[in-house]
Amino acid sequence: MPEDRPITDPIRPQPGIMEIALYVSGESKLAGRTDVLKLSSNENPYGASPKAQAAFAAAAGNLHRYPNTDHAGLRAAIGEIHGLDPDRIICGVGSDEVLQFITQSYAGPGDEVITTEHGFSMYPILAHAAGAVPVEVKEVERRIDVDAILSAVTERTRIVFIANPANPTGTMVAEADLHRLVAGLPGDVILVLDGAYAEFAEGFDGGASLVDTYPNVVMTRTFSKIHGLGGLRIGWGYAQRSIIDVLNRVRQPFNLSVAQMEAAEAAVRDVSFTRFCATENAKWRDHLRQALVQMGIGCDESFANFILARFASAEEADAADLALKAEGILVRKVAGYKLPNCLRITIGDEDACRRIIGVLATFKGVR
Ligand SMILES: *Cc1c(COP(=O)(O)O)cnc(C)c1O
Numbered sequence: 001m002p003e004d005r006p007i008t009d010p011i012r013p014q015p016g017i018m019e020i021a022l023y024v025s026g027e028s029k030l031a032g033r034t035d036v037l038k039l040s041s042n043e044n045p046y047g048a049s050p051k052a053q054a055a056f057a058a059a060a061g062n063l064h065r066y067p068n069t070d071h072a073g074l075r076a077a078i079g080e081i082h083g084l085d086p087d088r089i090i091c092g093v094g095s096d097e098v099l100q101f102i103t104q105s106y107a108g109p110g111d112e113v114i115t116t117e118h119g120f121s122m123y124p125i126l127a128h129a130a131g132a133v134p135v136e137v138k139e140v141e142r143r144i145d146v147d148a149i150l151s152a153v154t155e156r157t158r159i160v161f162i163a164n165p166a167n168p169t170g171t172m173v174a175e176a177d178l179h180r181l182v183a184g185l186p187g188d189v190i191l192v193l194d195g196a197y198a199e200f201a202e203g204f205d206g207g208a209s210l211v212d213t214y215p216n217v218v219m220t221r222t223f224s225k226i227h228g229l230g231g232l233r234i235g236w237g238y239a240q241r242s243i244i245d246v247l248n249r250v251r252q253p254f255n256l257s258v259a260q261m262e263a264a265e266a267a268v269r270d271v272s273f274t275r276f277c278a279t280e281n282a283k284w285r286d287h288l289r290q291a292l293v294q295m296g297i298g299c300d301e302s303f304a305n306f307i308l309a310r311f312a313s314a315e316e317a318d319a320a321d322l323a324l325k326a327e328g329i330l331v332r333k334v335a336g337y338k339l340p341n342c343l344r345i346t347i348g349d350e351d352a353c354r355r356i357i358g359v360l361a362t363f364k365g366v367r
Contacts, residue, residue: 015109016128023121027330037355039346040332042167042197042306044228046280046349048263049273052229055266059259067261069253075236077265084208084238090247091264093255095196095222095235099161100126101247102218102237106190107132107158114152114160116144118169118337120194123161132158142169142300142308142339146177150184160185163194165201168334168344170302172201182214190243193219197304199226199274200281204303208238215240225305226277227267234264281305284353288345291357295364306332306346309360314340323363329355 026040047053071091079086092098103126107113113127117139124134137152139145144162153160160181165172173181182191191214195206198221207219218239224230234256237247268274289299289307298310311317314335321343324331332344345356361367 014131016131019128020125021121023125024336026332030325030328030330033328035328037329037348037352039306039348039352039356040330040344041230042225042304042346043230044226044277044305045347045352046228046273046277048228048232049267049270051270051273052227052263052267056232056259056263059262062258065258067254067256067258071256071261074256074261074265074268077268078236081268081271082205082208088211088241088244089236089238090244090251091234091236091256091261092251093235093260094224094233095194095220095237096122097233097251097255098220098235098237098247099123099192099194100129101250102190102192102220103127103130103132103159104250105246110156111158112154112156114149114157116149116162116166118142118166118334118339119161120163120167121336127159139169143171144173146173146181146184149181153185153189157186157189159190159192161192161194163196164204164207165197165303167197167304168306168332168337168339168342169300169308170197170304170306171300172204172303178207178210182210182217185216187216189216191217193217195219196222196225199278200285200305201303202278202282211238211240215242218243223264223267226274226281227264228277229263229267232260232263234260280349281347284350285347288347288353288356292360295361295366297360297364306344308334308339309343309345311341311343317341317343320360320363324356324359327355327359329359 030036075086075089078089107130109131111132112135113132114135115123116137127134137148193207198204198206210217211219220237223234292299292309299307334342334344
């Protein structure tokens with residue numbers, strides 16, 4: 001083995017890269033257990049639509065063919081189901097990639113990107129990767145504060161990132177506040193509305209109507225959550241033609257595979273499966289929340305497919321996490337999101353929710 005030569009001229013990455021704190025994903029394994037109940041990554045407990053699974057399997061016969069580069073079939077399906085213009089849609093490898101297109105295209109060294117106190121950890125990662133500075137704005141009681149965001153805007157601000165509903169809090173910014181936010185932003189600052197959980201908030205369009213009203217709003221969506229395709233990596237964005245035209249220039253032409261596009265198109269067209277998942281989620285989310293509140297565990301109303309359980313202290317949250325692990329249940333610790341006394345719990349099926357309630361009731365000594 002040749003020995004490492006002493007480094008005389010250090011090889012340096014671009015500015016910002018070494019500021020990136022690596023993304024921490026939900027735990028998926030517990031030593032010595034095969035029956036783990038994974039409620040740590042907001043995955044769909046019902047899996048993907050059987051039609052999406054069939055489309056994925058059928059794609060196996062075409063793996064030697066390059067995929068199309070314009071995603072026309074998938075964009076047409078998304079446009080049809082959501083009532084949007086397919087020419088104003090862009091698809092990516094998860095919505096994470098669409099968020100990356102936006103940051104790479106519109107922010108660079110010296111620029112500022114606004115995120116919020118408990119905001120999704122990908123936003124600062126993407127800002128640093130572009131050499132920009134993430135600016136974190138305080139929230140109020142786990143809710144995004146529109147006025148605080150507007151006060152943080154400077155001449156260097158290029159992008160504001162908001163997830164609505166938000167992760168990991170599950171809270172939402174009201175429609176009127178969203179309008180107030182966009183109306184108060186300079187016209188050259190892009191507001192990104194990350195709608196990863198939009199389908200779980202009844203009657204919410206994810207921000208599509210705001211995109212139609214204001215030229216500087218971009219909505220992102222994903223197939224990872226309600227469509228149960230997190231393992232396949234597909235997301236999309238909706239914006240003005242002029243913005244989509246920019247984002248398409250940094251997108252690799254073959255970013256989505258044949259199988260990704262086929263499965264996603266079948267998933268978005270399976271409206272009854274989507275509706276089933278949303279209905280079940282809402283039912284068990286409310287049931288779980290009420291049960292926790294009755295045990296004395298704090299819990300804001302959630303509009304997503306998880307709840308944020310709030311304990312008296314970080315120590316109690318850690319102890320509850322261990323009690324759940326002892327029963328084979330994995331949830332998400334969110335100290336990294338400045339919520340050390342909380343645990344984020346994905347809404348599973350009925351059996352999963354009843355198991356959570358049982359373990360936490362024993363933990364709190366209320367039965
Ligand atoms: C899960 C999630 C996404 C989706 O990411 P994908 O890359 O589409 O899997 C985006 N934003 C937030 C806030 C999320 O929680």
